[in-house]
Amino acid sequence: MRRFAQAIAERGQLPGELPDAIAQAIATGPDRYNVGKGKPAYAVAMTEQRLVVVADMVWGLVPRWSKTPYTRYTTVTARLERAPRSRIFADAWKHRHCLVPLSGYYKWDRQRKPPWPHFIQRADGNALLAAGLWERWEGQEGEVMHSFAVLTAPNSAIPAPLTPDGPVFLEGKAAMRWLSGSISSPRSLLRHAMEPDLESYPVSRAIAKPDIDDYTLLEPVMPDDTPLEDEEEAWDED
Numbered sequence: 001m002r003r004f005a006q007a008i009a010e011r012g013q014l015p016g017e018l019p020d021a022i023a024q025a026i027a028t029g030p031d032r033y034n035v036g037k038g039k040p041a042y043a044v045a046m047t048e049q050r051l052v053v054v055a056d057m058v059w060g061l062v063p064r065w066s067k068t069p070y071t072r073y074t075t076v077t078a079r080l081e082r083a084p085r086s087r088i089f090a091d092a093w094k095h096r097h098c099l100v101p102l103s104g105y106y107k108w109d110r111q112r113k114p115p116w117p118h119f120i121q122r123a124d125g126n127a128l129l130a131a132g133l134w135e136r137w138e139g140q141e142g143e144v145m146h147s148f149a150v151l152t153a154p155n156s157a158i159p160a161p162l163t164p165d166g167p168v169f170l171e172g173k174a175a176m177r178w179l180s181g182s183i184s185s186p187r188s189l190l191r192h193a194m195e196p197d198l199e200s201y202p203v204s205r206a207i208a209k210p211d212i213d214d215y216t217l218l219e220p221v222m223p224d225d226t227p228l229e230d231e232e233e234a235w236d237e238d
Contacts, residue, residue, distance in 0.1 A: 001077055001150060001166055003207050004105035005119070005218065006041050007031035013127045014101065015171045018044070022054045026101050034213040035059055037076050043148045044099040045134055046179040057098075061149040062137045063088050069137055069145050078133060080153040080168060080186045089149065092133035097178050098148055099170065102128040104218075106207050107200070111161045116223040117207050118162060118200040128196065129175050130167035131189060153186075157195035168193050 008014065014023040026042055035041045040056045047053055061075040062068075075088060083089040104121030122128055134148040155166045170178055174192035177183050183192055201220045206212045 001105050001107065001152060002036060004035050004041075004100075005033045005103040006035055006101060007033055007103045007215070007218075008101060008127045013125065015129060015175060017172050017176055019052050022052055025054050031215070032213065033215055033217045034207055034210065036210050038070070039210070041148075042101055043132060043134055043146075044101070044129075044179065045096065046181075050180075052176075052179065055146060057134055058145060058147040059149075060147055061088065061092065061133060061135050062145065062147045064091070064135055064137055066137060069139060069143070075147075075149050077152045077167075078149045080151045080189065083133065083151060084186065089133055092135050092149075095181070096134045096136075097181055097183075098132045098134040099175055099179060100130040100132045100148065100150055100167075102130055102167070104128070105167065106203070107158070107162050107166065109161055109202070110163075112223065114225070116202050117205060119203045119218055120158065120162070120166070120198055120200045123197040123199045128167070129170050131170050131178055131193070151189070153190065153193075155195060157198050159198055159200045162200060169196060170194060 008027050011023045011027045022044060037060045039059055041059055042054055043057045044054050059076050062071055078089045084093045104119050106117050106119055108115045108117050131151045132148045137145045151168045152166055153168050154164055156164050158164045158166050171194055183189050202223050204221050207217050
């Protein structure tokens with residue numbers, strides 16, 4: 001998972017357990033169709049005062065000990081089984097959980113030659129809530145940045161021929177328990193995770209270009225045998 005969409009039109013597409021003000025902020029916020037590394041997206045978190053908030057955060061977690069507001073590591077996702085022991089993610093695992101609302105996300109079919117991207121979404125049209133971790137980074141000059149990563153694990157709900165691996169999805173009380181920190185182990189998170197009925201379809205390879213961000217990226221296309229361009233070939237992750 002290296003791209004996702006966050007274009008949620010109605011409060012009813014979001015789980016009822018989310019506070020109304022949070023759900024409304026997400027539904028009325030800007031539509032984003034091509035969120036990639038370093039781009040802003042909404043994330044839902046819980047403050048130390050136990051308040052649920054929604055905020056724009058940068059995708060790609062930057063640990064607080066980093067000297068720069070970026071990292072050379074790939075931190076847009078974190079493997080669930082490794083995150084609690086990771087130098088980058090361990091502190092966020094203990095203290096800073098979040099939920100990332102998704103309209104859906106993009107994943108490449110690499111069994112096909114040339115590979116082709118698909119868009120994965122819930123079959124019922126509702127939004128997905130991905131479990132994530134967030135961090136607050138402060139620079140020496142007082143600048144502040146909030147960033148996040150999405151947790152990933154095997155997921156048998158992902159349609160073939162795509163590889164059965166992707167975000168960990170939550171909803172209902174389990175989503176709120178994750179925010180509060182009461183789910184504290186990978187095994188417990190998997191027990192509470194949901195595997196929604198998902199569907200996928202091929203979309204334009206224009207998603208590989210970060211400067212393109214509009215609704216046409218979600219339109220179905222018929223894959224062809226055109227060789228990949230250099231900039232698309234450079235994006236070699238799911």
